Amino acid sequence: MVETQPTAGHFINGRYVEDTAGEVIDVIYPATGEKIAQVHAATPAIVEQALASAAAAQKEWAARSGTERGRVLRRAADIIRERNRELSILETYDTGKALQETLYVDATSGADALEYFGGLAGSLTGEHIQLGADFAYTKRVPLGVCVGIGAWNYPTQIACWKGAPALACGNAMIFKPSEMTPLCALKVAEILVEAGLPAGLYNVVQGMGAVGATLVEDPRVAKVSLTGSVPTGKKVYAAAAAQMKHATMELGGKSPLIIFDDADVENAVSGAMLANMYSTGQVCSNGTRVFVQKGVKDAFLTRFAERCAAIKLGDPLDEETHLGPMVSEAQMNIVLDYIAKGKAEGATLVCGGDRLERDGFYVAPTVFADVTDGMTIAREEIFGPVMAVLDFEDEVEVIARANDTPYGLSAGVFTNDITRAHRVVDQLEAGTCWINTYNLAPVEVPFGGVKASGVGRENAKAAIEHYSEIKSVYVGMTPVDLAY
Numbered sequence: 001m002v003e004t005q006p007t008a009g010h011f012i013n014g015r016y017v018e019d020t021a022g023e024v025i026d027v028i029y030p031a032t033g034e035k036i037a038q039v040h041a042a043t044p045a046i047v048e049q050a051l052a053s054a055a056a057a058q059k060e061w062a063a064r065s066g067t068e069r070g071r072v073l074r075r076a077a078d079i080i081r082e083r084n085r086e087l088s089i090l091e092t093y094d095t096g097k098a099l100q101e102t103l104y105v106d107a108t109s110g111a112d113a114l115e116y117f118g119g120l121a122g123s124l125t126g127e128h129i130q131l132g133a134d135f136a137y138t139k140r141v142p143l144g145v146c147v148g149i150g151a152w153n154y155p156t157q158i159a160c161w162k163g164a165p166a167l168a169c170g171n172a173m174i175f176k177p178s179e180m181t182p183l184c185a186l187k188v189a190e191i192l193v194e195a196g197l198p199a200g201l202y203n204v205v206q207g208m209g210a211v212g213a214t215l216v217e218d219p220r221v222a223k224v225s226l227t228g229s230v231p232t233g234k235k236v237y238a239a240a241a242a243q244m245k246h247a248t249m250e251l252g253g254k255s256p257l258i259i260f261d262d263a264d265v266e267n268a269v270s271g272a273m274l275a276n277m278y279s280t281g282q283v284c285s286n287g288t289r290v291f292v293q294k295g296v297k298d299a300f301l302t303r304f305a306e307r308c309a310a311i312k313l314g315d316p317l318d319e320e321t322h323l324g325p326m327v328s329e330a331q332m333n334i335v336l337d338y339i340a341k342g343k344a345e346g347a348t349l350v351c352g353g354d355r356l357e358r359d360g361f362y363v364a365p366t367v368f369a370d371v372t373d374g375m376t377i378a379r380e381e382i383f384g385p386v387m388a389v390l391d392f393e394d395e396v397e398v399i400a401r402a403n404d405t406p407y408g409l410s411a412g413v414f415t416n417d418i419t420r421a422h423r424v425v426d427q428l429e430a431g432t433c434w435i436n437t438y439n440l441a442p443v444e445v446p447f448g449g450v451k452a453s454g455v456g457r458e459n460a461k462a463a464i465e466h467y468s469e470i471k472s473v474y475v476g477m478t479p480v481d482l483a484y
Helices: 044-063 066-082 084-095 099-123 155-168 184-194 209-217 230-242 265-276 294-309 329-344 395-402 418-427 462-466
Strands: 010-012 015-017 024-029 034-040 128-131 134-142 145-149 172-176 202-204 221-227 246-250 256-259 289-293 348-351 366-369 386-392 410-414 432-435 468-475
Touching (some): 044 134, 066 084, 066 155, 084 099, 145 155, 155 172, 155 202, 155 221, 155 462, 184 202, 294 348, 395 418
Parallel strands (some): 172 202, 289 386, 366 386
Antiparallel strands (some): 010 015, 010 202, 024 034
16 A cells, blocks of 8 residues: 555545446556555446536636636645655656656656646736727637546656646646556645645546546537547547547657767767656657667767666665666566567667566666668557667658658757757657757647647647637627618
8 A cells, every 4th residue: 555645546526536336447566566556447427427527617717817727726836846755656656667757757747837837827818909990809718628638657747737728728627547557646636626726627537448438528528638649549539529629639659869970979878868768768759769870870879788787777666776667567568579579670689678587567778779660669669668779871861761650749869060950850740859858848848749649739838729719709899881
């Protein structure tokens, strides 16, 4: 039993609720494989409670001023920061990510989102348009009840990334976490109510895909925001489109990271580490196709292997540990299967390549060199600590190869030629790009993909566009002129 864990599986209308008639969902600690908690999938009665309370609470919340709404979000941000350590420990139990990481990334980035959108809420205004004697004005209005569907890799962060802009705009949010990481979002809901959020405005319900589908298809829901895989995103997007609902899809990728031979090797290795090994490789924006110009290939691979050897894998609650386990046994087996395909298809194994002999779902940091564009490990998203290194000769070639993918979430470039850096980034088909760094995602910057990697944007002012809509009002100041 985790000391900081929530007291029930759902949070609806301002309180914890349970319905044991729902399917049992065991919460497994990835570092040991032990069961640490149990929740129940939402029954139809639980879903109805969540939808009804959200719809009832949303109207009054929308009638408040943006400044009032923002004040609640900023209070919640303060509470999260005060409790960062206990929330980080819960995140580690939920995901298996190292505490060294969760203490600085997960709850803190959730607090950043609440603070940012709390500060923005009071500035959500329209415009005045003079039309001779007549005039028009616009106002930004909330959508209504929004549904957020979370991924398992950043449960606290995603709960806030979706909830903060939704609430700032005057909406209600029903959030369904991944069934693999159900605990953290419940604490976010609890803290929001403690901060003064009226009951019903941020509800959390558990369940698998069927629960998500029920929420998405309900006519009371105006918008759905999903973070997840491309296949799931296509299904959810289609279901939303069938009822003309608003939708944001933040999906997966197979992102290119391009390292030119004039790049600082140590800096490039650090960037590639962030793009492949951080969070045990379980990040949607990871730059898992690392294109290295031939002149720097040997130096890059040598140094990367040295840095991999220094990575400390172990107990994620030990703050000296760098990397924890995979999130689940199933995900570990998926990754091991991709590693086997890399070996079978002729890639050169530089380091790693196997499961660690210990309890839990640990995979050694793995690097393949001499990867070609057609190999499975270069085409499909692996979502684990597996890096594929591909050689390239020149800029024109690497841009064409980098873009030869159905995905378009992220991309990165390492070079000391800043003109080339901007020139290359301008040609890369990706929604989120980095120059001489990787995987930084501050709330002030829009985040999202193109092509199969999604639609819409999370974070920044751009998110406001996806949680509100414009109402235009024309005001006639003169008699109506009509010829008949």
